[in-house]
Amino acid sequence: MAITKTSVTLFLLIALAISMFNCNVVAASVPPNCYARCVPGRYELRECVHDCIVKRQGYTYGRCVPNPNGKCCCNHE
Structure with a gap:
């Protein structure tokens, strides 16, 4: 029973760790660099x-x- 309890605990810890690092990260957009007048x-x-x-x-x-x-x-497309 101790092996099963340890296995389940380990599995849950791994699942928790994966869920914490597997989230979507939204990158901040960089504003475009405007410099010349179009003619x-x-x-x-x-x-x-x-x-x-x-x-x-x-x-x-x-x-x-x-x-x-x-x-x-x-800009970066």
């Missing part, structure tokens, strides 16, 4: 994406926010 015909989406990926390393995408006349904002 239709001169500095558009293509240039913005290029600058975010090449010049500002670490970002995966860029876009003109909130519209084509907005700022070029780099």
Whole structure:
């Protein structure tokens, strides 16, 4: 009986430990880094994406926010 009681206790402790470390962690979103003004015909989406990926390393995408006349904002997609 002592072996069964020990086994059940051990099983419950392991289950408790797993449930404590198996929770969903929500990562905080990083605000986009906006730096240049988008100008239709001169500095558009293509240039913005290029600058975010090449010049500002670490970002995966860029876009003109909130519209084509907005700022070029780099972010991680």
